[in-house]
Amino acid sequence: MATSYDYAPLFRSSVGFDRIFSLLENAHRARTISDWPPYDIVKTGDDSYRISIAVAGFAPDDLEITFQSNLLTVTGKKQEAASDGYLHRGIAGRPFEHRFELADHVRVHAADLNNGLLEIELVREVPEEMKPRKITIQGLTTPTGLDAAPQIEARKAG
Known part of the structure; x- marks a missing residue:
């Protein structure tokens, strides 16, 4: 539904x-209907994140990571191995593709494959001109340098 x-x-x-x-x-x-292989997204700092994807059985040459205009794509395609001799094949090696829509100013810092986990480190780097800045408010000043409301002079009522 x-x-x-x-x-x-x-x-x-x-x-x-x-x-x-x-x-x-x-x-x-x-x-996507299939969320295979499973993955985690972790916030590791104020401006840093990590995506961990369980890719057991995949070699670094079987994986491809591309980043283009805020879209991070992780693709896995395992080289076909001979199916001779298998009595049971429970470790999945089917191809996959995960797409992650990244926020503005988030870039891929590094990627590492260790113990069957592909870990992609992300960093948010906001350019200096995009960071908040304080705007000073300028007001009218009197010649003596004191901010004062103008006084109205009138004749004494008599």
């Missing part, structure tokens, strides 16, 4: 978030 969400009411109170709503719709629509 697929449920569709209407994000139209949110458009009225947000500016520049069109991309987020389309990402939500695409993530819901493009959900």
Whole structure:
């Protein structure tokens, strides 16, 4: 049962978030039926993350990691081995593809294959011009340098 969400009411109170709503719709629509191989996503610091994918039986040459315009794709295709001699084959070696939509300014820092886990380190690096900065408010000053409200002079009522 697929449920569709209407994000139209949110458009009225947000500016520049069109991309987020389309990402939500695409993530819901493009959900793969198979989540094989299993994976974890861990926040390892304020601006760092790790994706760990269980790829037992895959060699580094069987795996491919690509990153293009906020989309990280991990593909695994095992070289065909002769099936002679197997009495039971329980370790899956079927091809897979995982897609991860990354936020702006998140880049792949490193990837490592160790003990059957493919670990991909991600780092969020916000450019200096995109970081928040304090804006000073300039006001009117009097010639003496004191901020004061102007005084109104009038004749004495007599």
